[in-house]
Amino acid sequence: MSRLAAAFAKDRPALVTFVTAGDPTPDATPAILDALVEGGADVIELGMPFTDPMADGPAIQAANLRSLGAGTRTADILRIAGDFRSRHPDVPLVLMGYANPMTIRGADWFASECAQAGVDGVICVDIPPEEDGEIGPALRDCGISLIRLATPTTDAMRLPTVLNGSSGFLYYVSVAGITGTQQAALDTIEDAVGRLKSATDIPVAVGFGVRTPEQASDIAKVADGVVVGSALVELVARHGADAAGPVRDLTGMLAEAVHAAR
Amino acid sequence: MNANQPNSFRNQPDEFGHFGQFGGRYVAETLMPLILELQREYEKAKTDPTFRDEFESLLEHYVGRPSPLYFAPRLTEELGGAQVWFKRDELNHTGAHKINNCIGQILLAIRMGKTRIIAETGAGQHGVATATVAARFGLPCVIYMGAKDVERQQPNVFRMRLLGAEVVPVESGARTLKDAMNDALRDWVANVHDTFYIIGTAAGPHPYPELVRDFQSVIGREARQQMLDRTGKLPDLLVAAIGGGSNAIGLFHPFLDDPDVKMLGIEAAGHGLDKEHAASLAGGRPGILHGNKTYLLQDEDGQIAEAHSISAGLDYPGIGPEHSWLKDIGRVEYDSVTDDEALEAFQLLCRTEGIIPALEPSHAIAAVARVAPRMGKDEIILANLCGRGDKDIFTVADALGVKL
Numbered sequence: 001m002s003r004l005a006a007a008f009a010k011d012r013p014a015l016v017t018f019v020t021a022g023d024p025t026p027d028a029t030p031a032i033l034d035a036l037v038e039g040g041a042d043v044i045e046l047g048m049p050f051t052d053p054m055a056d057g058p059a060i061q062a063a064n065l066r067s068l069g070a071g072t073r074t075a076d077i078l079r080i081a082g083d084f085r086s087r088h089p090d091v092p093l094v095l096m097g098y099a100n101p102m103t104i105r106g107a108d109w110f111a112s113e114c115a116q117a118g119v120d121g122v123i124c125v126d127i128p129p130e131e132d133g134e135i136g137p138a139l140r141d142c143g144i145s146l147i148r149l150a151t152p153t154t155d156a157m158r159l160p161t162v163l164n165g166s167s168g169f170l171y172y173v174s175v176a177g178i179t180g181t182q183q184a185a186l187d188t189i190e191d192a193v194g195r196l197k198s199a200t201d202i203p204v205a206v207g208f209g210v211r212t213p214e215q216a217s218d219i220a221k222v223a224d225g226v227v228v229g230s231a232l233v234e235l236v237a238r239h240g241a242d243a244a245g246p247v248r249d250l251t252g253m254l255a256e257a258v259h260a261a262r
Numbered sequence: 263m264n265a266n267q268p269n270s271f272r273n274q275p276d277e278f279g280h281f282g283q284f285g286g287r288y289v290a291e292t293l294m295p296l297i298l299e300l301q302r303e304y305e306k307a308k309t310d311p312t313f314r315d316e317f318e319s320l321l322e323h324y325v326g327r328p329s330p331l332y333f334a335p336r337l338t339e340e341l342g343g344a345q346v347w348f349k350r351d352e353l354n355h356t357g358a359h360k361i362n363n364c365i366g367q368i369l370l371a372i373r374m375g376k377t378r379i380i381a382e383t384g385a386g387q388h389g390v391a392t393a394t395v396a397a398r399f400g401l402p403c404v405i406y407m408g409a410k411d412v413e414r415q416q417p418n419v420f421r422m423r424l425l426g427a428e429v430v431p432v433e434s435g436a437r438t439l440k441d442a443m444n445d446a447l448r449d450w451v452a453n454v455h456d457t458f459y460i461i462g463t464a465a466g467p468h469p470y471p472e473l474v475r476d477f478q479s480v481i482g483r484e485a486r487q488q489m490l491d492r493t494g495k496l497p498d499l500l501v502a503a504i505g506g507g508s509n510a511i512g513l514f515h516p517f518l519d520d521p522d523v524k525m526l527g528i529e530a531a532g533h534g535l536d537k538e539h540a541a542s543l544a545g546g547r548p549g550i551l552h553g554n555k556t557y558l559l560q561d562e563d564g565q566i567a568e569a570h571s572i573s574a575g576l577d578y579p580g581i582g583p584e585h586s587w588l589k590d591i592g593r594v595e596y597d598s599v600t601d602d603e604a605l606e607a608f609q610l611l612c613r614t615e616g617i618i619p620a621l622e623p624s625h626a627i628a629a630v631a632r633v634a635p636r637m638g639k640d641e642i643i644l645a646n647l648c649g650r651g652d653k654d655i656f657t658v659a660d661a662l663g664v665k666l
Binding site: 050051052053054055057061065068073074098099100101102103104125126127128130131148149150151152153154155158162173175176177178181 | 278286287288289290291292293294295296298434435440441444447448451452453454455549550551552553558560562563564565566
């Protein structure tokens with residue numbers, strides 16, 4: 001069983017946590033990733049910084065700029081991922097980011113670097129199924145999951161397109177909007193997750209706007225996983241190179257709430 | 263034309279919005295259903311005579327089309343070579359070619375039942391044109407504009423506000439056009455249910471590059487007919503400035519299958535191609551940004567570089583995907599002009615023809631001044647005078663060291 005499948009196969013909902021690679025510096029990221037694992041995160045999403053993060057709200061935009069300002073390069077991110085894999089052989093690691101940094105040296109190059117670094121899955125925000133003719137096959141050939149996003153605007157007619165070729169888990173973006181915005185109403189999320197689960201066997205994780213253990217717990221009652229990003233990134237913004245402790249504490253509270261939700 | 267070239271240069275893009283390897287629909291999933299709906303609606307509108315009649319009627323009676331085709335005798339004499347003609351799109355309502363596209367897009371917005379308009383703007387010309395059509399049709403309108411551009415284009419900011427638009431200064435990134443486009447996309451993704459995004463140039467996710475080109479092609483269609491009527495022949499060379507490239511593609515597209523018409527697109531070389539500039543074709547390479555694959559200024563990791571041009575309308579690190587394709591297949595030649603050359607050309611046109619051009623077409627005029635002397639007196643250059651320069655007099659005064 002793959003690391004991602006195993007993370008969702010436990011008899012409890014999974015906590016998926018996001019931080020931006022190289023924020024505040026490439027040297028500070030390993031300790032922050034370790035803190036996520038120690039706090040009890042089941043899946044780690046590592047954001048690849050981009051100059052133009054169109055789908056992100058202010059918190060993650062600022063994290064992207066801090067990281068790039070600290071001189072983070074793609075090579076640093078792949079090294080951070082590879083070192084993480086050495087330290088944590090069993091924790092699934094997903095790279096999340098934008099098309100241009102992922103494809104600029106060619107999709108095959110990126111997929112093979114990911115495979116070498118022990119990356120389990122890739123989320124590319126601005127490559128919809130219609131445009132994944134290169135990166136999709138490249139990732140699949142390397143055994144890496146292509147994690148797709150479904151949103152409130154993904155209707156029944158379109159859903160099969162999104163699900164076709166999707167693997168690892170399905171990331172349900174609970175609000176039509178950017179990261180870190182208001183959370184959607186719980187009953188809406190429950191309906192949406194229900195529709196998705198009736199259409200696919202892969203796990204459904206819900207993200208965007210989930211900030212507190214209470215919110216995470218509510219969502220964990222209806223979904224296979226809960227994604228928390230901006231709230232953790234804000235801790236990194238506040239504590240900088242000393243963020244590992246606060247990140248561990250919040251992750252611990254989130255993990256407890258998510259794992260005990262049902 | 264050799265065997266490797268297509269039968270027609272005018273049948274792009276394919277059904278997926280690809281111009282060769284360029285273009286496409288690189289957007290977040292939230293926007294995909296809307297992009298697909300826009301494409302379906304545009305396909306229907308294209309063949310709907312009611313839509314076409316309304317578009318053409320507004321262009322005639324509201325915008326003031328057709329714009330004149332003007333022979334520039336004193337500039338021609340001064341340059342001492344080819345005859346220089348201008349397509350006078352600076353005489354349009356709102357002072358630039360941008361309004362052609364805005365009329366088309368707001369008609370689409372209304373057709374789709376959208377009740378709120380957003381747009382990005384660089385120099386402010388597209389923002390003014392969008393605010394204008396929003397006022398004309400009574401729809402609320404939010405314009406995203408880089409904070410740096412807000413500072414250097416105050417008259418246009420005031421115009422937009424007079425027209426009832428809300429102007430949001432964008433503080434992220436380099437605080438220019440690229441960042442304004444990011445924030446417009448963020449707004450759109452959060453408001454897809456009621457909002458129509460009027461993109462100002464022939465770029466962005468499919469079908470925008472196609473529909474903006476189609477709406478702007480009125481420039482080339484008119485110019486082609488006017489030139490035939492006046493001279494009995496087609497021009498030898500077309501010249502237009504390129505930021506995203508909407509005025510250039512609008513002029514070029516109707517001529518693409520006329521094999522004897524050469525075309526020259528002019529990018530902004532800013533302080534010089536070895537320094538800060540905005541010439542994506544000359545100094546960039548293919549990548550993905552703002553919904554399409556195209557030439558971009560970027561580093562080896564694919565991080566987008568800041569562009570620079572004295573002209574806020576050309577200050578963008580990308581270019582419309584059709585230009586990337588036309589460059590790669592060799593149908594259109596591309597070159598660049600520096601800030602200083604554009605400033606000189608700006609003054610040259612003021613002095614010789616009594617026309618104050620915008621800084622954007624000043625780049626095209628500089629290229630005309632470069633190539634006309636090398637051409638014969640029986641040859642014809644047609645350049646697109648895509649905007650007037652009233653908005654730029656403060657920038658120009660500043661660059662010339664004049665205190666107003």
